[in-house]
Amino acid sequence: MILNGAAHALAAAGAVFVIIGTIGILRFRDVYSRLQASGVSDNAGLGLILIALVVFAGWQASDWRLLLLLLLLLVTNPIATHSIAKSAFTSRHPGTEDRS
């Protein structure tokens, strides 16, 4: 019962992170700001929801595949984000200037 409640709380927190990342991708002005929103909050949301699924399903149901999926995403997602940012930066894509 306690594990079930913890799994639901973790999944709700992850869904909040995913929705925040979606709003960031939609509303920011610049490629680099959108990359920051997408990369950071997607990693947090994916990690929280996959840990919630591990807690929810137990060890027998998924036999390490969920943890393998979590490890794969935590390794490859920052590499993909860094590669997009490096590609945009070395192609001299201008960001929007600060108007503060």
Add this chain to the structure above:
Amino acid sequence: MLVVEIAVAASLVVVLWRLFRGPTAWDRLLAYNAVSNRGILLLALVGIAEGRTVLLDVALVYGMLSFLGVVIVSQFLERGVRRS
């Protein structure tokens, strides 16, 4: 769990708008990365919730392939077409 599935599916559909609209190619690439992340998440959620653990294998393979696609396309955008 059903609420989380609906939230992730709705955010997938919303991010598709950035994929179609995006001003530059990097915007589209970033939106493709975000869409494939949400798709992997949706596959894992449905696979656990309905007890079909085959979908977890599909999510693993899809994760590897979408990572390869994003890295290859961003390297291509960085270096351009190399004339031999």
